[in-house]
Amino acid sequence: MRGARMRPADVELREARPIGAEEPMFDGYPGALLEHVRIAVVVPTYRRPALLESCLAALCAQDLAPDDYEIIVCDDGPSDATRAVVERAAAQHAPRGLAVRYLPVRETQGPAAARNAGWRAARAPLIAFTDDDTVPDRGWLRAGLAALAHAEAAAGRIVMPLGDPPSDYERDASGLARAEFATANAFVQRATLVQVGGFDERFTAAWREDSDLHFAMLQAGARVVRADDAVVMHPVRPARWGVSLAQQRKSRFEALLFRKHPALYRERIGSGPPRLYYGVLISVLALVIALACGQQKIALAALAAWLGLTAAFCARRLRDTRHDIRHVGEMFWTSLWIPFLSIFWRLHGAVRYRVWFL
Structure with missing residues (x-):
């Protein structure tokens, strides 16, 4: 049964300051301006000022009225270089009525914690998420607003140019473009974030x-659509x-999600690592045991x-x-070790999060 439809007006927009986050730097904006902002863009960043500058340039050029949105940069590992980039953007666009705010996040590390700090500091009833290494189209926010008119959350389209x-x-990184929901391009009603508690900072x-x-959000009955x-x-x-x-190392978080x-997880993501990984592990264990027992033929077979199996993995x-x-050298070398590392980190996650997960 679907949950009740949530409206942005159903929640109080002012919240306590997030743990580990300082007050936004640009508090000089008139309160009335921020109270009437329709959507807040939350951008987590970590010591990539050049990429952030390109992202902010695109965000500040959106085809919405400047006072319809605000930009909150959450600096996960505060640096003077990042602060300077945000200060320049804020100074340049403040006369237009566009608020660009800097939020240093000191105690809670990671993009999940940074995004939580950002949306909790926002005044707007709608939240847009993107990353510091993206370049949003000029009509990005307008399309996101249209999608949220009839849904609690929406996932936008990610374009990832590849070499030829x-x-x-x-090729592996480009899988992000096929993700069902990715915070590099996502829109969520603030009320929905409040209901589900935001991001789990254990990630x-x-x-x-x-x-x-x-x-x-799906388990809470929220409607999540494509934009x-x-x-x-x-x-x-x-x-x-x-x-x-x-x-x-990221494989350990698969266990937490499961x-x-x-x-x-079973429905949307599926099974664990390829069976080939376990075949490699079993072959090496058999080799070690056979050598220890003096079984030369078995050792050669193993x-x-x-x-x-390693050659097949590398060829694939x-x-x-x-x-x-x-x-080619990189593929050969890493193919030797990936099966062992993948299984190790999945088991590490299973032990840490106390779940049977292979």
């Missing part, structure tokens, strides 16, 4: 915190060699299985991606 051919990392990395919010006219450009950032190894929403990652020496 892309790297394995770029300390940028992984699955948006899925958790999505699932929480494909609300477009943001999200270029894939350059990454260091071997980045896929470090990314396996513990909170087991049915929706070694062949391990190398064969190279399919339709770059074939330069640097990239």
